[in-house]
Amino acid sequence: GQQLNQSPQSMFIQEGEDVSMNCTSSSIFNTWLWYKQDPGEGPVLLIALYKAGELTSNGRLTAQFGITRKDSFLNISASIPSDVGIYFCAGQGAGGTSYGKLTFGQGTILTVHP
Amino acid sequence: NAGVTQTPKFRVLKTGQSMTLLCAQDMNHEYMYWYRQDPGMGLRLIHYSVGEGTTAKGEVPDGYNVSRLKKQNFLLGLESAAPSQTSVYFCASSYSTSVGFYEQYFGPGTRLTVT
Numbered sequence: 380g381q382q383l384n385q386s387p388q389s390m391f392i393q394e395g396e397d398v399s400m401n402c403t404s405s406s407i408f409n410t411w412l413w414y415k416q417d418p419g420e421g422p423v424l425l426i427a428l429y430k431a432g433e434l435t436s437n438g439r440l441t442a443q444f445g446i447t448r449k450d451s452f453l454n455i456s457a458s459i460p461s462d463v464g465i466y467f468c469a470g471q472g473a474g475g476t477s478y479g480k481l482t483f484g485q486g487t488i489l490t491v492h493p
Numbered sequence: 494n495a496g497v498t499q500t501p502k503f504r505v506l507k508t509g510q511s512m513t514l515l516c517a518q519d520m521n522h523e524y525m526y527w528y529r530q531d532p533g534m535g536l537r538l539i540h541y542s543v544g545e546g547t548t549a550k551g552e553v554p555d556g557y558n559v560s561r562l563k564k565q566n567f568l569l570g571l572e573s574a575a576p577s578q579t580s581v582y583f584c585a586s587s588y589s590t591s592v593g594f595y596e597q598y599f600g601p602g603t604r605l606t607v608t
Binding site for chain 1: 497524526528533534535536537538541543549551583585587589592594595596597599600601602
């Protein structure tokens, strides 16, 4: 099946630092998504990207949909302790027969030291 | 609105036992999904449903069965549990927008251990 490679696997940073993580795929996706998962909970959508080259922000988060449609990155600026969690990228195929099915990356575990 | 709820939250099974995980959503969503999450592997799709009475296989369907008898409920069954099915199971539901995007809403998960 399709594979998404997400890196880095984990990050340990100081509060206030910026964070960057990325995702690459062997296949093209029509939509790229970034989720955050807090301990003991399900993933929550942070940002959705619909067009190749699109750059979208949500507060301190910025994400981009790669031109080739095979990659995406997420930046978090000025990290705070509540940013701790697991961040997942996910790709979604074309509408029609994809029925919204998601392919997930392996996740990036973020730890923020106060 | 409760959103997506899952029952139970935790369960321990012995090898060979059976069980059913229940997912319920109150958002009137057409599409529902079951994922499993294992360390270092992200979430992988087990089965999904595009409407009441319909189900389809996802990426890792072996050893699982599902049913969608009512629009709001999606059941995941393990007929004969194996240690390899130890995992955290997430249910999600979604709707389609006019631009063909499906935003998935996830439940809190069920942690299953098979000994």
